[in-house]
Amino acid sequence: MSMPTDVRRRQLLAGSAALVAAPLAGCATGAPTATAAPAPVVPPAAPAAPKLPAYAAWKDADSLIIHSSSTLETKRSSMGASLVTPAERLYVRNNLPAMPESVLADRDAWQVAFEGVAKPGTLTLAQLKTIDFISVATVLQCSGNGRGFFPHKPSGTPWKVGAAGCVIWAGVPLKSVIERLGGAQGGMLYITGTGGEKLPEGVDPLSVVVERSVPIAALQDAMLAWEMNGAPLSVAHGGPLRLVVPGYQGVNNIKYVKRIALTPSESKAKIMSHGYRMTPMGQKAEPSQASVLLMNVKSWINTPSGDGKLAAGPAQILGVAFSGGSPIKRVEVSTDGGKTWRDAKLVGPDLGPFAWRQFAIQANLPAGTHTLVSRATDAAGQVQPQQREENVSGYGNNSWADHAVTVVAA
Numbered sequence: 001m002s003m004p005t006d007v008r009r010r011q012l013l014a015g016s017a018a019l020v021a022a023p024l025a026g027c028a029t030g031a032p033t034a035t036a037a038p039a040p041v042v043p044p045a046a047p048a049a050p051k052l053p054a055y056a057a058w059k060d061a062d063s064l065i066i067h068s069s070s071t072l073e074t075k076r077s078s079m080g081a082s083l084v085t086p087a088e089r090l091y092v093r094n095n096l097p098a099m100p101e102s103v104l105a106d107r108d109a110w111q112v113a114f115e116g117v118a119k120p121g122t123l124t125l126a127q128l129k130t131i132d133f134i135s136v137a138t139v140l141q142c143s144g145n146g147r148g149f150f151p152h153k154p155s156g157t158p159w160k161v162g163a164a165g166c167v168i169w170a171g172v173p174l175k176s177v178i179e180r181l182g183g184a185q186g187g188m189l190y191i192t193g194t195g196g197e198k199l200p201e202g203v204d205p206l207s208v209v210v211e212r213s214v215p216i217a218a219l220q221d222a223m224l225a226w227e228m229n230g231a232p233l234s235v236a237h238g239g240p241l242r243l244v245v246p247g248y249q250g251v252n253n254i255k256y257v258k259r260i261a262l263t264p265s266e267s268k269a270k271i272m273s274h275g276y277r278m279t280p281m282g283q284k285a286e287p288s289q290a291s292v293l294l295m296n297v298k299s300w301i302n303t304p305s306g307d308g309k310l311a312a313g314p315a316q317i318l319g320v321a322f323s324g325g326s327p328i329k330r331v332e333v334s335t336d337g338g339k340t341w342r343d344a345k346l347v348g349p350d351l352g353p354f355a356w357r358q359f360a361i362q363a364n365l366p367a368g369t370h371t372l373v374s375r376a377t378d379a380a381g382q383v384q385p386q387q388r389e390e391n392v393s394g395y396g397n398n399s400w401a402d403h404a405v406t407v408v409a410a
């Protein structure tokens, strides 16, 4: 089913009460859409268009898979081919309901408490802006990106490739703020960031607060960002102020950051102690298991996306590759599911080790079915593996086989 048809049909049917009540099975059925039946035709299994949540109403719904009001995924076919992901298409993931729009009423008045430094205290965003400045491009990726390819169907959003984007931040280096506050107190091993969401009442705050600790070495690159892609940070992406830890998995990039503490140990919050752990199959999550910290080397193809028709013959294959802060050195592409490989060209601007690199390669795709895969290697010599690392919650999937695009050229 081609996308424009789908979109038109959704528009045609929007507002139909009968449709809203219909089962959401349409896309998977492969039901023909180009029948010559007389109008009005309401295909029995037509999908109701899920709506964007209010805090993200400005996003481009056609580019997104709306899993829920707190999980929006960029379609593979909407990743674009010019490096930076537009905010309108960038994925969203909220563990707690997004903060109200009112937090943006007076951005400069936003306060952050700093602890574990020689001179602890609270600084406003206005004050933070006077300390120093940095702008960095990073890949923002949920550690559950690719969960949808795990055969055991872990609980959580079944993201495929679109819980990731490459964006440009502007803000202040955290290091400069810490220096301004007299430097770290002795014995501090972690940077612990706390989200500003209002917590539900009647539950242990540690069971719900979004608070993550990253090794203090991350101070080298960490920043407090108030702008993304040239615009003041939206509530959807953590405005007015967000902790950005370049190279680290999404969850470590704390939105609405209200507290930064240098700490001798990891946060006791559940999202740190038991959430986001690489729990081996058949086991329970425990603090002793690896936490999702640095991103691993990964790439995938976005064009062709597998949606729509592909004309047999010469084709342009495009995709993205990144690692957790080591530059991408090489991307190989295979059009036969990994039997034979050729080196792709790295193209487009190089926005540094935390951004993704685009790659391109021309291929001849005769009529038939082709399995397109890509495999990235970073400057540290890490090679994207064929297989995912199995784990209970489906984190860290960088398997090249799982990210294959199957196309039928005709």
Ligand SMILES: Nc1nc2c(c(=O)[nH]1)N[C@H]1C(S)=C(S)[C@@H](COP(=O)(O)O)O[C@H]1N2
Binding pocket: 090, 091, 092, 093, 094, 095, 096, 140, 141, 142, 143, 194, 195, 196, 197, 210, 236, 237, 238, 250, 251, 252, 253, 254, 255, 256, 257
């Ligand atoms: N305060 C706060 N920060 C948060 C979260 C959250 O729920 N609350 N979710 C985390 C997770 S799991 C991810 S993947 C990213 C998502 O960032 P985005 O919604 O801007 O794409 O934010 C992280 N930071």
Ligand SMILES: [Mo]
Binding pocket: 093, 141, 142, 143, 144, 250, 251
């Ligand atoms: Mo995430």
